[in-house]
Amino acid sequence: MVVSHLVKKQTYFDSVTLMLIGSQVKKLDGIENAVVGMCTDYNIDSLKRLDMYHPDFDSLTPNDLIIAIKGSDEKTAKAAIAEVETRLTSKKKSSESAQLVPTNQEAAAKQLADANMVLISVPGEYAAREARIALNAGRHAMLFSDNVSIEEELELKTLGTEKGLLVMGPDCGTAIINGVPLAFSNAVRSGNIGLVAASGTGLQEVTSTIHRLGCGITQAIGVGGRDLSEKIGGKMTIMATKALIEDPETKVIVLVSKPPAESVLKNLMSEIKNANKPVVIYFIGADPKLIEAQGFTAAKNLEDAAVQACKLSTGKSYEPEFSDAKIDEMSKKIKLPTGNLRGLYSGGTLCDEAQRILRTSLPEIYSNTPVKGCKDMKDVYKSEGNCIIDLGDDVFTRGKAHPMIDPDNRAQRMIQEISDKSVNMILFDVVLGYGSHTDMAGEMVEAINKGKKASGNNPVMAACICGTQDDMQGYSNQAAKLEDAGVIVFPTNVAMVKFAQKCLERK
Amino acid sequence: MSNLKDFFGKKVKVINLGIPSFADDLKRQNVEVIHTDWRPPAGGNKKIQALLDKVETWQNKVNAAKGAK
Numbered sequence: 001m002v003v004s005h006l007v008k009k010q011t012y013f014d015s016v017t018l019m020l021i022g023s024q025v026k027k028l029d030g031i032e033n034a035v036v037g038m039c040t041d042y043n044i045d046s047l048k049r050l051d052m053y054h055p056d057f058d059s060l061t062p063n064d065l066i067i068a069i070k071g072s073d074e075k076t077a078k079a080a081i082a083e084v085e086t087r088l089t090s091k092k093k094s095s096e097s098a099q100l101v102p103t104n105q106e107a108a109a110k111q112l113a114d115a116n117m118v119l120i121s122v123p124g125e126y127a128a129r130e131a132r133i134a135l136n137a138g139r140h141a142m143l144f145s146d147n148v149s150i151e152e153e154l155e156l157k158t159l160g161t162e163k164g165l166l167v168m169g170p171d172c173g174t175a176i177i178n179g180v181p182l183a184f185s186n187a188v189r190s191g192n193i194g195l196v197a198a199s200g201t202g203l204q205e206v207t208s209t210i211h212r213l214g215c216g217i218t219q220a221i222g223v224g225g226r227d228l229s230e231k232i233g234g235k236m237t238i239m240a241t242k243a244l245i246e247d248p249e250t251k252v253i254v255l256v257s258k259p260p261a262e263s264v265l266k267n268l269m270s271e272i273k274n275a276n277k278p279v280v281i282y283f284i285g286a287d288p289k290l291i292e293a294q295g296f297t298a299a300k301n302l303e304d305a306a307v308q309a310c311k312l313s314t315g316k317s318y319e320p321e322f323s324d325a326k327i328d329e330m331s332k333k334i335k336l337p338t339g340n341l342r343g344l345y346s347g348g349t350l351c352d353e354a355q356r357i358l359r360t361s362l363p364e365i366y367s368n369t370p371v372k373g374c375k376d377m378k379d380v381y382k383s384e385g386n387c388i389i390d391l392g393d394d395v396f397t398r399g400k401a402h403p404m405i406d407p408d409n410r411a412q413r414m415i416q417e418i419s420d421k422s423v424n425m426i427l428f429d430v431v432l433g434y435g436s437h438t439d440m441a442g443e444m445v446e447a448i449n450k451g452k453k454a455s456g457n458n459p460v461m462a463a464c465i466c467g468t469q470d471d472m473q474g475y476s477n478q479a480a481k482l483e484d485a486g487v488i489v490f491p492t493n494v495a496m497v498k499f500a501q502k503c504l505e506r507k
Numbered sequence: 508m509s510n511l512k513d514f515f516g517k518k519v520k521v522i523n524l525g526i527p528s529f530a531d532d533l534k535r536q537n538v539e540v541i542h543t544d545w546r547p548p549a550g551g552n553k554k555i556q557a558l559l560d561k562v563e564t565w566q567n568k569v570n571a572a573k574g575a576k
Contacts, residue, residue: 012546016526062551091527101544108522112541116517121525122545129548129560130524136567140514144525164511180519180538183529219515243511434532 001032003052004077005068006085012038012063013088015123019401021087023408025069028083030076035068036084037399040123046399062123105133119182120145120169127170128152135159135167143169143224144183146394150231153224157235167236169224173200173435176207176220184404184435187470191216193309194250196240198227198257201347202284202302204431204466206256209306209492211468212475213318218250228260228268238271245275252313253279254305259286269294278312280305284349285356285371301353303494322495330488331502334460338507339424341500342417343388344410346403347466350429350493351390357497361504362386368393383417388427404436411447418451418459425460425503427496430478432467441465441478445485460503461487464496 015037022036033050037043039060047053052068060066067084071077102108109115118134120127124147131141135156143156148170160167168175173184174197181187186204188211197203200222207220221244223236237255244250253275260268260283272279273294280297282305283290288298297312299305303320310318322330341362345351348369355371365374366383369390377387380395391403391410403410410428417423430440437443444463452458463482469475479489490496521540523530530542549555 012544014525014527014545016528062547102541103544103546104548105522105524105543108524108541108543112520112522112539115520115522115539115541116514117519118522118524119529121523121529123547126547129556134522139522144529164513166511166514178515178517178519180521180533180536182521182533239511243515246510246512247515249515435529 001070001072002074002077003054003068003070004074004081005052005054005056005066006081007056007060008065008067009060010063011065013065013091014121016121016401016405017091018065019399020406021084021091023401023406024087025080025084028076028080030072031069031080032072033070034080034084035066035399037066038062039064039066042399105130109137115139117142117177117182121183124148124170128156131156131167132159135163135165138163138165140166140177141168142175142182142222143167143172145169146171150226150229153226154232154235157227157232161235161239164239166221166240168222171226172222172224174203174220175222176217178219181434184431184433185220186211186433186466186468187472188220188468189216189470190218191313192218192249192251193254193313194218194244194247194252195220195254195256196223196237196244197221197255198223198225198237199284199349201429201431201466202256202282202349204347204433205302205350205493206254206282206306206309208433208466208468209303209321210310211470212321212491213306213310215310215313218247219244225258228257228264230261230263234260234264234268238268241268241272241275241279245272245277251277252309253277254299254309255279255281255283256302256305257283259283265290280308280312284352301357301494302349303492320495321491324498327495327499328502331499331506334503334506336460336503336507337424339459340383340420340422341386341388341425341427341504342383342420342423344413344417344426344428345388345390346392346410347429347431347493348390348392350464350466351388353493354427354497355388357494358386358388358501358504361501368395383420389413404431404440407437407440407443407447411443414444414447415451415454418448418457419455421455421457423457423459425462425500427462427464427500429493430463430465430467430482432465432471432473432475432478434472436473438473439478439481440473441481445481445487448485448487461485462490462496462499463487464490464493466493
């Protein structure tokens with residue numbers, strides 16, 4: 001094996017673009033490894049760890065691009081470098097228009113003077129600075145970036161609430177503001193349900209379900225997973241919920257979050273107690289009595305939050321798309337052999353929800369993100385027993401794009417799990433919408449077929465699709481691909497997990 | 508302080524900093540968006556960046572004071 005490299009000074013690309021190109025080039029014949037990244041501390045550490053470091057990298061800055069390829073021989077490695085350059089050139093051309101492309105927020109604001117929203121997905125260490133610039137200029141900010149300190153988050157949200165400006169995030173993946181889906185969001189119809197959520201996939205699951213049930217939304221405001229912590233005090237949740245209370249277009253409000261800190265919950269309840277409209281609350285894992293005691297509607301899960309909101313928004317009766325009776329009937333067709341269940345999730349909240357439901361049906365569940373009653377995996381790269389894994393967790397996404405964007409990690413894991421003879425059932429999610437991969441179902445089917453062919457194993461496969469028919473991937477198109485490959489498809493995570501539960505009961 | 512509810516219903520116009528596909532998705536929906544070829548400020552030198560930020564904060568304060576007069 002030889003390592004070849006190329007340095008392109010003062011050439012900046014975002015990490016997702018670079019990670020996707022690196023991932024694609026790694027699949028070429030004769031290539032063992034590829035690092036395509038800016039000269040950050042993390043990338044330098046990776047290069048050293050992979051034995052691909054070169055002294056040429058010593059004096060580089062985070063504005064310099066490194067392409068390092070480990071290949072079977074020099075010719076193959078050099079050809080891969082040329083392939084990376086070709087892909088980068090085409091990316092650069094596609095993102096540039098005839099207009100001069102600005103290189104910072106201030107220059108961009110000169111070209112779009114009345115811009116009112118800044119979508120920030122730069123490396124975390126620079127994200128707070130950009131949000132501060134946005135807020136000081138009177139623009140709302142959505143921080144997709146993570147690795148922003150909680151102190152910075154508090155400072156930004158204090159400034160945001162003073163100015164009446166949204167600070168969605170950090171680590172906020174989903175929002176639909178005034179009908180505009182930002183980052184990872186689904187094509188959802190307009191309506192009269194307003195949502196505030198400290199969970200990206202939670203917000204996608206609830207908004208998509210509302211759409212499929214025939215209702216629609218006014219706003220879907222993401223606030224970032226730490227908003228209801230003691231330190232942040234629910235600043236954005238409170239500001240956004242109060243705005244929805246005052247909004248004449250919003251008839252019903254839905255709040256989704258992990259359980260808030262006790263003092264924050266008390267304050268939130270007191271701030272919204274005079275809401276003149278119904279509020280449906282799903283604080284994951286929290287006691288529903290706490291919510292009902294305040295006169296609000298407590299939802300049992302994400303699907304139920306959507307069903308309750310639709311009922312309250314129209315006064316009509318709504319039921320989950322797959323009834324318990326239907327799920328029971330479906331499970332009767334399955335003869336589950338003794339073995340282990342595996343869950344391969346790209347959505348963190350969906351992974352969490354699956355553990356909470358299945359922990360009553362399985363003696364032990366292991367996870368890289370265990371909820372109460374579940375256990376930490378000994379080795380996150382090797383499953384043992386029943387495992388429900390969040391492949392979007394930081395441990396899997398360092399130096400790799402999120403599994404909703406790049407299916408590679410999950411496809412490999414899928415093959416690995418199918419090859420494990422002890423596995424009797426695999427659950428996974430397929431998240432559609434803007435930002436997500438254009439054909440996740442197709443990618444998963446390819447991995448399933450490979451795994452089955454290589455191992456001869458045939459575990460029960462079940463998937464839930466988070467999305468709508470209006471999403472660019474198309475719900476029915478994705479469902480058909482999965483069903484053709486023998487995957488049992490569910491419209492929600494709760495329906496899929498209830499199905500797994502029924503199969504386990506019948507075993 | 509402006510009120511968030513006054514923003515509801517207004518046309519969203521976006522500056523995108525970072526992942527280009529987020530801007531591409533918005534363009535496809537005919538949302539007004541400008542993508543920036545963003546790169547770390549001050550060539551990635553944190554010390555110079557901090558100094559430039561201090562100068563800018565000072566400049567903003569001066570401008571605000573001038574405006575108040």
